[in-house]
Amino acid sequence: MLAPVRPAVLLVDDDLTLLSVLSRRVSRAGYDVRTAPSGPAALKQLEGGWPALMVVDLMMPGMDGFELCRRVKQLADLPIIVLSAVDASEAKVSALEMYAEDYVTKPFDPDELVARIQRVLRRASIGSPQISLDGGDVEVDLATRRLSTPSGSHQLTPTEARLLQVLAASVDRVIPTVELLDRVWTDADGADPSYLWVTVRRLRRKLEADPDRPRYLITERGIGYRLSSGTTVTPRA
């Protein structure tokens, strides 16, 4: 019997001690870990094959993380988690919106990084960075987490964006509460159904013209939730 294929993760950090520690921890979580101590070394690694995900330290001598992310994204839409001690929130937002699927600020717990890797890979498998409902009346850009409706534009929280992405991957199909909790939150979040209820309520205030009579985000009582297309749904890759 063939062993299951382990997703490859490329770790890029100029701190070799941290690189070694993270490598062991991520490897223990079941990933095929590759490492690179610099941007150019990472690009060299990519020539030999593409990983499922890349973890990049933002502040590296020579080619910094931003530049590496920019070059990688020019080649392919590889999911990236940014890892950095940079404290400027602007840098964080900029990195997230331009290149990264997630962002971890040092110092962090390696378990947290593993949880983020799992979550990003799960989400990446869903695809569809943009959602369009009701013939374009409602649009969601998951990269920037912007929701546009006829009543205006709203910023989604990371959780709200993940929830919409999971629901949009199976539009007009009911997703059980347990599955939503599993795919939207990590184990470390300790989420229970009440998290989902409150998040749905808050999301409806942004998405629906009348949150008390939802048109798109439909409750299937006792089962879960369903994203209704309105008239049409066009997931675009």
Add this chain to the structure above:
Amino acid sequence: MPRTGLWLRVFVGLLVAVMPPIVLLVGALLLTETVLHEANPDLVAIVVVVGAIGWAAILAVVFTGGLADDFRSFLSLAERGEQRTDSDLGAAYQQLAGSLDERNRQVATLAQRASMVPIDDEPQAVVASLVSAVRHVMRDPTWRCAVLGSDSADLLPIGVYQGTEDRASAAPIGEMERWASVSESELPARHIEGPWGAFAVVDVAVSDRLRAILYAPWEGRMDPTPAEIALLTLVGQHAGTALEHSLLYSQVRSQADELNRLAAVQADFLRGVTHDLQTPLTSIGALATELRANEEVPESAQTDLESITHQAERLRRLVSQLLVASRLEAGVLTPQQEVFAVPPLVERTWAALRADRPFELSVEGAPHLAVADPDRLEQVLWALLDNAVKYSPAGSPVAVQIAPVDGRLAITVRDQGTGMDEVTREQAFEQFYRSDQARKLAPDGSGVGLYAARGLMEAMGGAIQIDSQLGAGTSITLGVPAEPSDSTSE
């Protein structure tokens, strides 16, 4: 009746009065030899005398009326102060009025120019403005200012300053300026003469900190009148005040700039140090965790590894607190807004402290989920619980109560510690503030915990409030944005 040509009229009057008798007399003498040779001389003398008296009487009647009018006019002028431009008195009066007008103009100009001197400018520019103002007031472009002594030589160097219109830098002080500054120096404004000629000199400042004069060459000019000396004294006072203010302003501004620079250096240092600590801290914590997970590590080492993990975690939280402080300073703190339950967060934070204390967590009211940044709220809770442990007696309990209040979750952390006096309560949220009591109980505190806590709570749209009395423990209540979380509320 017009009063023009008074003296001309008097002169003509006298001439007319005197001439006929003289003519008569000369005529009589000439006729004596010819026509009147045989006439009676006594009769001739009588005729001449009577004619002269009659002529004088006529003239007196004619001219005394005009002179009386003139006299009455002088009296009227004296009484009413009315200007009579056709008289010497009127002209003197006009001259006096003109002088007063000029003084009024000078004082008004001085007041106006003094108010326009930009004391918030560099002191050198202020001196130049003062010179220009004095030139304008005195209508004399030769005025200059000599700064002969200054304890702020960097702000106002010693030298001779021209007006702003000259656009010239300060010239070196010469012997003449030194002489002018000490000659008759007991008078604040003076006219002096000496080897360098005559000068008008005004003291601007005569203290040990600053010595300066305004001066102008006065050769070939009338000595300044007392009124001009008084005006120059006033000019000197105004100039001195403006210059002193300018120097004080510059010194305060210079000190403020230095304080800002030091604050920026401190903030950069704080940011740099905390950044540099982040990567090694991540490595230490991760290495210790890895080793603990390794079954080959002997049991005896596990306790030490746990201590390493715990201390690394503690250090990580302290560094995070410092980072929050520096982010608050830079105004770049933007917390996430997530939905989460507070009780597990409180329990997890308390467990991370590993405090050997009784701990009580009570949850009241309808179930609610917080809508905030869980990582940031954990930082706040850690600071509050850490303080509760640090500033209360060993073995005393720490309690946390969670209850919904007005659409928020009120999280109250209560200890039975030393409490705070009023001064400490008021300053508790200031960065780096630590009371004497706090320093005694926990010498190793950083003083940023509550500062960061308040900044974080405000950034999350929440609030923080202290309720404490000295000797009666402390309760700190957080107000966290929240939403009901029962199934029917969905």
